[in-house]
Each structure stands twice: as C-alpha cells, then as structure tokens.
Amino acid sequence: MRIEITLAKATPLPPGAVDALSEELTRRIEAAFPDIPGQVQVRYAAGNNLFVLGASSEDKARISEILQETWESADDWFYS
Numbered sequence: 586m587r588i589e590i591t592l593a594k595a596t597p598l599p600p601g602a603v604d605a606l607s608e609e610l611t612r613r614i615e616a617a618f619p620d621i622p623g624q625v626q627v628r629y630a631a632g633n634n635l636f637v638l639g640a641s642s643e644d645k646a647r648i649s650e651i652l653q654e655t656w657e658s659a660d661d662w663f664y665s
Contacts, residue, residue: 586621588636588648591630603627603630605663606655613651618644 590610601660607627614625621640635652637645655662 586618586624586640586644588625589636590619590625590627590652591632591634591636592627593632594629596633599663602663603629606659609662610652613655614648617647617651622642626646 588610590606592603604627607625610627611625621644635649639650640648
C-alpha cells in the first residue's frame, strides 16, 4: 500500500512538521494495518490531497480517518 499526502505550499507549517507528520502517520497506519506494509510520503504540492494506492475502499476510508485524527492531535505529538 502506498500513501501520499500533499500539503498546499501556501499552508504555513513550522520547521520539521512535514517529517514529523510523516513519522506519526507511518506509526499510526502500521498499528492499524500490521500485516500490510505501508509507505507514507508527505510533501508540498499545489493543494491538499490524500492518495492511497493498493488498498480497498474500506481501508482508504480508515486511512482518511487516521489522517484526520493525526492532524487534529498535532499538539500531542508535534514539538518544534
């Protein structure tokens, strides 16, 4: 399974946030899908988007939920 999150270049994020988000998402996705190796990439692009390749529609929905939970809990895991 390959997961790619793109963030709008106009989105102001503190230094290290992209790497921290990638690490936290990888940790959470591997916990939710222990039997499926996941490859998570977070990068800047023209807009915000989530791409999930090689997963069922149910898995894509769960990954979207994990992303939302991770983003909303950034105060708990991101330290600049």
